[in-house]
Amino acid sequence: MSTDNNEEFRDSIGTLTEDGKREWVYPKKPSGALYDYRKWVSYFLLTFLFISPFIKINGNQFLLFNILERKFNIFGFPFWPQDFYLFVISMIIGIIFIAFFTVAFGRVFCGWICPQTIFMEMVFRRIEYAIEGDRGKQMRLSRMPWKKEKIIKKGTKWTIFAFISFLIANVFLAYLISSDELFKYVQEGPLENLGTFIPLLIFTAVFYFVFAWFREQVCIIACPYGRLQGVLLDKKTIVVAYDHKRGEAENGRKKFRKNEDREALGHGDCIDCNQCVHVCPTGIDIRNGTQLECVNCTACIDACDEIMDRVDYPRGLIRFASEENIEEKKPFVFNTRMKAYSVVLTVLVGILIGMLFIRTSVEAKLLRLPGQTYETQKNGNISNVYTYKLINKTTHDIDKVEFKLLSHEDGQLKLVKGANFSVPKQGLSEGTLFIEIPSNLIDSELNDVEIGVYSDGELIDKAKANFMGPRLFK
Numbered sequence: 001m002s003t004d005n006n007e008e009f010r011d012s013i014g015t016l017t018e019d020g021k022r023e024w025v026y027p028k029k030p031s032g033a034l035y036d037y038r039k040w041v042s043y044f045l046l047t048f049l050f051i052s053p054f055i056k057i058n059g060n061q062f063l064l065f066n067i068l069e070r071k072f073n074i075f076g077f078p079f080w081p082q083d084f085y086l087f088v089i090s091m092i093i094g095i096i097f098i099a100f101f102t103v104a105f106g107r108v109f110c111g112w113i114c115p116q117t118i119f120m121e122m123v124f125r126r127i128e129y130a131i132e133g134d135r136g137k138q139m140r141l142s143r144m145p146w147k148k149e150k151i152i153k154k155g156t157k158w159t160i161f162a163f164i165s166f167l168i169a170n171v172f173l174a175y176l177i178s179s180d181e182l183f184k185y186v187q188e189g190p191l192e193n194l195g196t197f198i199p200l201l202i203f204t205a206v207f208y209f210v211f212a213w214f215r216e217q218v219c220i221i222a223c224p225y226g227r228l229q230g231v232l233l234d235k236k237t238i239v240v241a242y243d244h245k246r247g248e249a250e251n252g253r254k255k256f257r258k259n260e261d262r263e264a265l266g267h268g269d270c271i272d273c274n275q276c277v278h279v280c281p282t283g284i285d286i287r288n289g290t291q292l293e294c295v296n297c298t299a300c301i302d303a304c305d306e307i308m309d310r311v312d313y314p315r316g317l318i319r320f321a322s323e324e325n326i327e328e329k330k331p332f333v334f335n336t337r338m339k340a341y342s343v344v345l346t347v348l349v350g351i352l353i354g355m356l357f358i359r360t361s362v363e364a365k366l367l368r369l370p371g372q373t374y375e376t377q378k379n380g381n382i383s384n385v386y387t388y389k390l391i392n393k394t395t396h397d398i399d400k401v402e403f404k405l406l407s408h409e410d411g412q413l414k415l416v417k418g419a420n421f422s423v424p425k426q427g428l429s430e431g432t433l434f435i436e437i438p439s440n441l442i443d444s445e446l447n448d449v450e451i452g453v454y455s456d457g458e459l460i461d462k463a464k465a466n467f468m469g470p471r472l473f474k
C-alpha cells in the first residue's frame with residue numbers, strides 16, 4: 001500500500017507493489033457518524049434486494065428480469081417485449097442520470113449504494129472483523145503459520161463466505177427465473193434440475209471469488225463506471241477531499257506534540273497519524289488528492305474527524321468538498337449547478353415514473369392484411385380485412401372480449417372467430433376481422449378507422465388503422 005508522504009504521483013494503482021504484486025489491503029474497522037448512516041442505508045438496500053423477488057403485487061413478482069422467457073416485472077408492473085421502448089428510454093435516462101449525478105456529486109453512488117461496496121464493506125468485511133479481529137490482528141493472522149488458530153479462523157470465515165455467496169446466487173436466480181420457480185426447484189432437489197443448479201454453483205463461485213479475494217479490485221480495475229470518473233469529474237465536483245491548504249499549511253504536516261505552537265511553526269492541521277490511510281478499503285492515501293481508487297466511502301472522513309476531536313482541532317480536514325472549495329477556501333454550498341442538475345435529475349425520474357404509470361396493461365394492434373385491397377359488397381358497402389393482436393399484460397384472464405367500430409357509426413365490424421372470446425392472463429389473442437363501411441361515407445382512397453376493445457361491456461383499449469376505398473375522380 002502506498003503510504004509514502006512524498007508520493008506526488010503514481011503511474012500504477014495503489015494496491016500494486018513495486019514488483020507488480022497485489023498488495024493486500026487490511027482496512028481498519030471504520031466507525032463514526034457517516035459509517036453509522038452508511039449502515040442504515042445498507043440495511044435498507046439489503047432488505048430491498050433480498051425481499052423484492054419474494055413480494056407479489058396483484059400476483060406479479062415485484063421485480064423480475066426473466067431474460068430467457070422475456071418476462072419483466074418492475075415494481076409489480078409486468079413488461080412485455082412490446083414495452084421495449086420503455087426499457088430503451090429508461091436506459092437513456094439512466095445514462096444521463098449517472099453522468100449528471102457524477103459530474104455534480106462524484107462517486108457517492110460507489111461508496112453508499114453500489115451492491116459491490118455494500119456486500120463487501122457491510123456484510124463480508126464485518127464478518128471478517130468479527131472472526132479475525134481488526135486490521136492489526138488480521139495482519140498478524142496472515143503472517144502466522146498454518147496452525148490451529150489460523151485454520152479455524154480462516155476456515156470458519158471462508159465457509160460463511162461460501163454460504164452467503166450461495167444465498168446471494170439464489171436471490172439473483174429468483175430475480176431471473178422467478179421466486180415461484182426457485183421454490184419449485186428447491187422442493188424438487190438439485191439432481192432434478194442440474195441445468196439450473198450448475199449455473200447456480202458457478203455464480204456462487206463468482207461471488208465467492210469477488211468477495212473473498214478480488215474485493216476492491218472490482219472498483220479499481222473492473223467496474224466501467226469507476227473508469228469513467230476521470231472524464232466526468234471536474235474542479236466543481238463534490239468528492240471526498242483532503243483540505244491540503246489547511247492540512248499542510250506552509251511547512252507541511254507533522255506529528256502532534258502537546259503544547260507546540262504549530263501555527264507559529266507553519267505546520268498544518270494534519271498530524272500525520274495515517275488513520276485515514278489505515279481505514280481506506282481501497283488502500284490509498286486521500287492526502288495525495290482525488291484518485292481513481294477512491295469510492296467515496298467516507299471512512300477516512302470519520303477517521304480524521306475522530307482524530308481532530310482528540311487533538312481539539314475543528315473537524316472537516318477531510319470532507320465532502322470540491323477542488324475549487326478547497327483552493328478558494330470556500331465552505332461547501334449547494335450551488336446553482338447542483339440545484340440545476342438536481343432539478344434535471346428529478347424531472348428525468350418523474351418522466352420515467354410517469355411513463356410506467358401511463359403504460360396500458362392491455363394492448364390492441366390492428367393491421368390491414370398486407371397485399372389485400374378493398375372489396376365492394378353487393379349492398380354497396382366497402383370492406384377491408386384486418387389482422388388484430390390483443391396482448392393481455394395483466395395477471396387475470398380478460399373475458400367476454402368484443403370489438404366495436406368507433407369511427408363510423410353506420411359501419412360494421414365482423415370478427416371471424418366471433419365475439420365474446422377470452423384472452424388468457426399474460427397471453428395474447430390473434431385473429432382476423434372485417435370492417436365494412438357504406439361507400440357514401442368513404443371520401444378518399446385512404447381513410448382512418450378506429451376500433452374499441454371491450455371486455456364485459458367496458459372499453460379497455462382502442463386501436464387505429466387505415467381503411468382503403470376506391471379512387472375517387474373529381
Ligand code: SF4
Nearest residue numbers: 280294295297298300
Ligand atoms: S480515500 Fe476515503 S473515501 Fe476514498 S475510498 Fe479511501 S476511505 Fe473511502
Ligand code: SF4
Nearest residue numbers: 270271273274276304
Ligand atoms: S487522519 Fe487526518 S490527521 Fe490523520 S493523517 Fe489523515 S488527514 Fe492527517
